[in-house]
Amino acid sequence: MFTFKPPSDAVPSCELCQQVGGQPVWAQDAWRVIRVNDTDFPAFYRVIYHHHVAEFSALPELQRQRCMQLVGAVERVLVDRLQPTKINLAALGNMVPHLHWHVIARFDWDSHFPQPIWGMRQREVQPAPVSRLACSLGDLDTAMVAALNAA
């Protein structure tokens, strides 16, 4: 948990400059990790750069490495705790061109599998996806913080 404050160079019209973007999980230096509130995909985190940079390759080399260290740490917790069918990683930003990485645990039973979460829904899922996870979201967040602090 952390309290979000827009950086001094925040772009007024950018929602990821102005808002935390989800459930705050962890922040350090120029990076934050939030959990996305998505009923279909409850184990869905985002690694977000504090500053308004659109493309991954526009980051300085050391920040690129740091970025993927954090993405890898989030991925590893999802794999270890939830044994998902697959992890999906993506940095798109067509709507919000402010660098953010989606890290999503996918399951063969989820609403869109094997399609990307942005593709066509394949099925309705009952009971709710969150109840099918191997641990609670609270425990997942706690494991995430520990892994990110060690990354």
Place this chain on the structure above:
Amino acid sequence: MFTFKPPSDAVPSCELCQQVGGQPVWAQDAWRVIRVNDTDFPAFYRVIYHHHVAEFSALPELQRQRCMQLVGAVERVLVDRLQPTKINLAALGNMVPHLHWHVIARFDWDSHFPQPIWGMRQREVQPAPVSRLACSLGDLDTAMVAALNAA
């Protein structure tokens, strides 16, 4: 250009262990880059690991860094040569769980923008997308090889 040969540890049922996966552009050590033949998204490359590893975080740390160096180099060529509206990066692998990164130049006029390429088509594009690019695919491939050799 390179000639693809399945690695000695190739998985018989995996299409990215058995086939190059697109137009061969560049290969070195455990990595190859191919161009995807996609009419809607002609400036679409994949960075593929030669060996059958499903998740990014399963790579040794040095290979993770190498992977993102190559992804970043491909991205930078697309940005410099084509001035796209946005770059999209993704490692999904729900269908083929063999590590491959999609690096896609997106344009505000393309068939799906601002949706992900896996989302809903937004428009028909005429004349053909490839004819709208700032350079030919041959020139793009040549620039890609030079950048990857220097990466």
